[in-house]
Structures are given as structure tokens and as C-alpha cells.
Amino acid sequence: MKAVLALTLLLPIAVAAADTLYFTALLGHVHQAPSRPSPSLTTIQCGHPLKAVSDPKVVVSGEWAHVAVADHKGFVWKRHLSEKRPDCFQARHPKFFDALQLDLAELYYWGRLYDHWEEGEVRP
Amino acid sequence: MIFLAALFSGALYAQAPVPAEARLPQEKELDVVDFQHVKDVLKKDGLMQEVKRKKDEVERIQGARVAQEKARHNWPSEDDFWPIASELWLVKNASTLKWDFERPEYGVEETLAQLLRTTGHVGKRFRILALDAPSPAHFNLPWTKQEYCLLFSVPFARTLDLSKLEIALLLLEEVLRAEEGWPRDLVRPAKLKDLVGSNFTGQKPDLTPVFEVGTALTAFLREKGYSFQQQFQLTRKMDTLLKAHPELWNAYVRLLGKIDRLVKSNPVHAGYLKLFPSPEMQLRWLAPEEKPL
Numbered sequence: 001m002k003a004v005l006a007l008t009l010l011l012p013i014a015v016a017a018a019d020t021l022y023f024t025a026l027l028g029h030v031h032q033a034p035s036r037p038s039p040s041l042t043t044i045q046c047g048h049p050l051k052a053v054s055d056p057k058v059v060v061s062g063e064w065a066h067v068a069v070a071d072h073k074g075f076v077w078k079r080h081l082s083e084k085r086p087d088c089f090q091a092r093h094p095k096f097f098d099a100l101q102l103d104l105a106e107l108y109y110w111g112r113l114y115d116h117w118e119e120g121e122v123r124p
Numbered sequence: 125m126i127f128l129a130a131l132f133s134g135a136l137y138a139q140a141p142v143p144a145e146a147r148l149p150q151e152k153e154l155d156v157v158d159f160q161h162v163k164d165v166l167k168k169d170g171l172m173q174e175v176k177r178k179k180d181e182v183e184r185i186q187g188a189r190v191a192q193e194k195a196r197h198n199w200p201s202e203d204d205f206w207p208i209a210s211e212l213w214l215v216k217n218a219s220t221l222k223w224d225f226e227r228p229e230y231g232v233e234e235t236l237a238q239l240l241r242t243t244g245h246v247g248k249r250f251r252i253l254a255l256d257a258p259s260p261a262h263f264n265l266p267w268t269k270q271e272y273c274l275l276f277s278v279p280f281a282r283t284l285d286l287s288k289l290e291i292a293l294l295l296l297e298e299v300l301r302a303e304e305g306w307p308r309d310l311v312r313p314a315k316l317k318d319l320v321g322s323n324f325t326g327q328k329p330d331l332t333p334v335f336e337v338g339t340a341l342t343a344f345l346r347e348k349g350y351s352f353q354q355q356f357q358l359t360r361k362m363d364t365l366l367k368a369h370p371e372l373w374n375a376y377v378r379l380l381g382k383i384d385r386l387v388k389s390n391p392v393h394a395g396y397l398k399l400f401p402s403p404e405m406q407l408r409w410l411a412p413e414e415k416p417l
Contacts, residue, residue: 026211037226089204095197099329100212109215112224118252120233122240 021067023048023076024086025114027107030074034064036115041072043111046088050076080114197325203268205320206308209337210265210273214253216338222256227278230254235288236274236295242372243365245299252295254278259395260345261383264298266308266337274298280393284386290379293372300361306354311340349399359406380406 029040030050044050050067060066064075090097102110166172200208218224233252240248250272261280267273274295281291302308313333324330350358366373384403387396396403 089200089208093196093198093200093204095324096200096329096331099331100334106212106215109218109224110211112218113211113214113253116223116253118230118233118254119249120237120252121249122237122246124241124246 021081025080027111028114029111034075041074206266213338225256236292239292262294264302359409
């Protein structure tokens with residue numbers, strides 16, 4: 001894990017291909033390393049565009065995507081990414097969501113919540 | 125008299141057509157801006173229709189923009205409201221519920237999916253959050269119609285050394301409670317019905333129901349809890365569902381026995397009885413009726 005983090009932070013990253021992806025969870029984090037407890041680089045919200053980074057020097061497990069957002073390069077859980085712009089609560093009810101007046105700690109914890117949910121579906 | 129005769133003859137003269145060659149240049153210019161003539165030309169070229177089409181298009185866009193702006197002030201639907209209210213409650217109680225902790229992958233979701241499939245809950249989705257707090261041992265939060273939001277306590281599961289199946293059985297109880305509308309209908313704010321789907325253009329949205337849900341959930345967990353009647357109803361439903369699968373039914377009875385012994389012996393988990401009265405009674409309700417010979 002530390003090796004991945006070191007590679008990510010210290011070595012120059014060769015961006016071979018970059019595609020736009022959208023964040024689908026209500027709130028979430030771009031992590032320093034591809035693991036849930038890994039520290040957050042930044043908090044993002046639903047609909048935020050991210051660029052997929054393809055770097056042969058960074059080994060990422062199948063569940064995580066290596067992405068770039070603003071000045072940060074980090075990792076986001078793949079199940080929270082979509083190629084299509086998602087239908088977000090914040091977009092449907094922007095005034096209602098703004099009125100909640102979440103402080104930074106609440107935004108941080110709300111993002112962490114989406115790192116912890118285990119989701120499942122009962123398929124026939 | 126002479127004056128009136130002159131005026132009358134003048135009026136007659138004014139109405140008589142003037143020969144083209146006798147008209148002044150200024151009069152001829154007026155022909156150029158003959159509006160009827162211009163209108164006829166425009167009509168002939170189809171320009172009037174084009175102007176009308178453009179005007180309609182502008183009106184349509186303006187209408188859509190107004191509707192879009194109005195929609196931004198819509199109060200959410202119930203399916204949008206409950207997850208937001210429940211998640212906000214989780215966020216505000218992160219320090220007491222202790223869900224932001226590092227834990228091993230339990231893999232309960234596969235076992236629960238299998239159990240739900242066996243008991244006929246096909247097509248449903250669920251999300252599970254593990255807590256590092258001893259209470260609530262298990263719980264469900266109000267969510268959408270198609271999805272269940274389930275919580276379970278890792279310390280509780282660890283103390284009882286619960287298997288994945290046993291945790292899944294506790295979560296199945298929560299699924300059945302959610303189907304009954306518990307605790308959603310027990311913590312439902314009075315004014316929610318009026319606000320859902322309403323529009324608050326020109327005012328601030330009324331957020332009191334969001335915070336009322338949080339207060340009610342905390343009070344429910346700490347003080348109120350489920351009634352004996354609700355527990356009886358739930359236990360009968362579990363009995364009916366699991367009777368067709370004796371191995372599951374036996375596992376459920378063993379689980380209730382474990383919980384009963386724990387809550388009677390370990391004061392850390394004594395609060396369980398306040399929320400779920402009572403495993404001892406549940407075991408009695410599940411016991412086969414003794415028929416006189």
C-alpha cells in the first residue's frame with residue numbers, strides 16, 4: 001500500500017489516456033491510496049467530473065480507479081463512478097440541499113459514510 | 125350659407141380619387157410604406173410564419189426556464205427525503221455510533237442476499253453499515269421503497285461470536301420491520317405529508333422534518349424502542365418465513381437463545397431489551413404449542 005502511495009506521489013505520472021468519469025455517490029472522497037481507510041485528498045460530491053488516469057507505474061486493484069481531480073491524483077471506488085452524468089439529489093434539489101448548511105466536518109463524514117456502505121442486491 | 129356650401133363641396137372634392145399623374149411625390153412615397161402591401165408580401169414569403177415560429181420557440185424556452193427554476197425549489201419526494209434524513213442522522217451521530225472505523229470484510233452481504241432470496245425478497249437492494257458501538261445491536265433506518273438500510277454492531281456480533289448467517293438473520297428481522305414501516309412510521313414527522321413534493325419558491329425550505337426525524341430516531345433508540353406487540357408480530361412473521369427451512373429456523377432459535385443469555389448476563393448489552401423486548405418472550409412465542417393429549 002505504501003509502495004503504491006509512494007509511486008503515486010513521488011514518480012512522474014505518465015498519463016496515457018484520460019477519460020471523463022462522473023462521481024455517483026451523494027458525497028465521497030478521493031483517497032491517497034486505493035483502500036477505504038486511506039486518508040482523503042479531497043471531498044467531492046455527486047456529478048463531479050474526474051479524469052481517469054492510466055499509469056503503468058501505479059498498480060490498482062479491480063475495485064479502484066486512479067483518477068485526477070483538480071490538482072489531486074488519487075483513488076476512487078469504481079462503484080461510485082459512471083461514464084454518464086448521474087441523476088444527483090443535489091442537482092434535483094439544490095436549494096433544499098444548500099439549506100442543510102453542512103459544515104466541513106459533516107461534509108467529510110458524509111463522504112466517509114459512502115466509503116463504509118456495503119451494498120447488495122437480491123437478484124432472481 | 126356660402127361658407128357651408130364651400131365646405132360641403134370641399135368635402136366632396138376630398139373623397140374623389142386623385143389621378144396618378146396629379147399626385148404629389150410625397151403622396152407617392154406613402155404607397156411604399158403601405159402596411160397592407162408589406163403584410164401581403166411578408167405573408168407571401170412565409171416570413172410571418174417564421175416570425176411566429178421564432179416567437180413560439182422563445183416562449184417555449186422561457187417557459188421551460190421558469191419551470192426549471194421552479195423545480196429547483198421543490199421539496200423532495202419521500203423516496204428522496206428518507207435517505208437524506210437518515211444519512212444526516214448517521215453523520216451527526218458518527219461519534220456515538222462509531223461507524224467510521226477500520227474493520228475486516230465480513231462478507232455478510234452475500235449471506236444476506238442468499239437469505240433474502242430464500243425468503244422471497246427478490247429484486248430488493250440493501251446497504252449495510254457496521255458500527256463499532258455496542259448499541260444498537262441491529263437496526264434499520266427509513267429508506268426508499270426498493271432498498272433497505274441496515275445497521276449492525278460489530279462489538280455485539282463479536283461478543284456473541286455470531287456467524288455470518290446469524291448476523292444475516294438479525295438483518296432479516298430488520299428487513300421485516302422495514303416492510304412493516306418500522307421505525308419509519310414511528311418517527312415520521314407530522315408535517316412531512318404536506319411538505320413532500322411541495323414547492324417553496326420565494327421562501328426558505330422548511331427543514332424541520334429533517335431534524336425531527338433525527339431527534340425521533342435518537343429518542344426511539346434510547347428510550348422508546350419496539351413494543352411487545354410489535355415484537356410478537358415480528359417474531360410470528362419470522363416463524364412463518366423460516367418454518368419452511370428448518371435449518372434456518374433452528375439457527376434463529378439458537379440465536380435468540382444466545383442473545384437472551386447475553387442480555388441477562390452482560391450489562392454492556394442490557395440496553396438491548398429496551399429496544400427489542402424481549403428475546404425470552406420471542407423464544408416462548410416460537411415454541412411449539414403444547415396440545416393436550
